[in-house]
Amino acid sequence: MTMDWLTLPDVADQLQVPVTRVRQMVRDRTLLARREGGVLRVPADFIRDGAVVKGLPGLLTVLADAGFTDEDALDWIFREDPSLPGTPMQALIENRGKEVKRRAQASAF
Numbered sequence: 001m002t003m004d005w006l007t008l009p010d011v012a013d014q015l016q017v018p019v020t021r022v023r024q025m026v027r028d029r030t031l032l033a034r035r036e037g038g039v040l041r042v043p044a045d046f047i048r049d050g051a052v053v054k055g056l057p058g059l060l061t062v063l064a065d066a067g068f069t070d071e072d073a074l075d076w077i078f079r080e081d082p083s084l085p086g087t088p089m090q091a092l093i094e095n096r097g098k099e100v101k102r103r104a105q106a107s108a109f
Helices: 008-015 019-027 056-065 070-078 088-093 097-106
Strands: 005-007 032-037 040-043
Touching: 008 019, 008 032, 019 040, 032 097, 040 070, 040 097, 056 070, 056 088, 056 097, 070 088, 088 097
Parallel strands: none
Antiparallel strands: 005 040, 032 040
C-alpha cells in the first residue's frame, strides 16, 4: 500500500488543533494511525480542506464493529473495489459515504 502519510504534528497543523487533540482522535478511532520508524503517521487522504473527511469516523466505527483490526481497516479503505469504482477512500472523498458503509457492513468477519 503506497500512500502519503502525515505525522501527528502535521495533522494538528492541518486541522488547526493541538497535537494532543490529534492523539485523542487516534485513541477514539476518529483517525487511524500506523507506527513507522517509531513515529505515528496518519494517511494524508484522511484530511481534506482542514478537516477529517466526512464519513470517515463513522466508517472506522463500522469496520471496528465488523471485526477489522486497524491494519485490516487501512487495507480495506485503500484497496481497489471495481464495484465502487476506485477505493472506498476515493468514494468517501467524493461524498459517497453511505455506499461505502454498506459495503463495510457486508464485509464483516
